[in-house]
Amino acid sequence: MGINLEKNTSINLTKAEPGLTSLHIGLGWDAEDSTGNAIDCDVSVFMLNQNQKIPGDGFFVFYNNLTSSDGSTIHQGDNRDGEGDGDDEEIKINLSKVDSSIIELVFVVTIHDAGKNGQDFSMVNNPFIRILNDSNNEELCRYSLDSSFAGCDSVVIGNVYRSGNDWEFGALENAYSGGLAGLLEVYN
Numbered sequence: 576m577g578i579n580l581e582k583n584t585s586i587n588l589t590k591a592e593p594g595l596t597s598l599h600i601g602l603g604w605d606a607e608d609s610t611g612n613a614i615d616c617d618v619s620v621f622m623l624n625q626n627q628k629i630p631g632d633g634f635f636v637f638y639n640n641l642t643s644s645d646g647s648t649i650h651q652g653d654n655r656d657g658e659g660d661g662d663d664e665e666i667k668i669n670l671s672k673v674d675s676s677i678i679e680l681v682f683v684v685t686i687h688d689a690g691k692n693g694q695d696f697s698m699v700n701n702p703f704i705r706i707l708n709d710s711n712n713e714e715l716c717r718y719s720l721d722s723s724f725a726g727c728d729s730v731v732i733g734n735v736y737r738s739g740n741d742w743e744f745g746a747l748e749n750a751y752s753g754g755l756a757g758l759l760e761v762y763n
Contacts, residue, residue, distance in 0.1 A: 577705070577714035580746040586716050588706065589741035597669045597709040598735065601662030602684060604702040614694050615687040618664040619755060620648055621762050623679040629762050630676060636666070637755070647672035648680065667709055668735065670742055679736040681762070685755045689728035696724035696750060704733045706744050718746035728754050 578586055589595055606614035622634035622643060629635050633644025641650040651665040668680065682704060686694050696702075705717040718733055727750035734745045751758055 577707075577716040580716050580718040580744075582718075582720075582746055582748045585743050585745040587738065587741050587743050588715055588735070589743075591715055592708050592713070595708055595742070596671055597667065599707040599709040599712065600666040600668065600682065600735075601705045601707065602665070602682065602703065602732070603661060603663045604684070605700040606686075606698060608692070608694050608698050612692065612694075614692075614698055616663070616699060617685050617687050617755070618650070618666065619683045619685065619758075620650070620666055621681040621683060621758075622648065622674075622677045623681060623762065624676050625678055627679075627762070629759075634674075634677065635759070645672055645674040645677075647674070662705075679734050681734045682732050683729060683755070683758055684732055685729040685758070689754060694728070696727050696730060699724075702730070702732065704746075706735075716744060720748055722748060722750070724750040727752050729758050731758075 602618050604616055606616055608614060617638055619637035621629050624630045636643050636648050636650050647669050649667045689695060703717060703719040706715045708715060729751040731747050731749040733747050736743055
């Protein structure tokens with residue numbers, strides 16, 4: 576079992592696991608609105624350059640673009656209901672393939688059609704992100720959110736970023752409204 580992180584803390588992944596070359600990012604949640612309807616949470620990865628911007632469409636990985644243009648980041652597919660235990664959506668990252676212009680990968684969870692369905696993150700329970708060494712499935716760290724984010728339909732949950740020659744993971748908890756389109760405006 577890896578380290579349990581708290582909000583705004585980080586871990587140097589490279590030092591925690593010498594020789595680390597690839598990551599498995601697992602994200603999970605339990606979500607149902609007051610009428611019993613499933614909530615469709617979606618994970619996206621914003622691959623950012625030094626200007627904190629997505630340099631092109633190929634560096635925005637989500638359910639309609641499963642692989643980054645550099646081939647480093649692969650979304651494992653959309654889970655529309657979050658049913659069951661464990662990871663609901665997964666991302667694989669080959670750190671050696673990440674384009675040299677990319678300094679940060681931001682993990683975002685959004686609620687699909689939140690406004691239309693009257694849903695927000697106060698209806699999402701037990702959200703977490705966990706980072707594993709993809710070569711041996713050893714969990715390096717986990718971060719479980721503890722806020723409810725009423726009125727918000729998007730959460731930046733964490734980031735993997737370069738720190739010199741190392742890679743670190745940061746536990747974040749930044750909530751937004753405006754859906755995926757609103758967040759893309761911030762990072763484009």
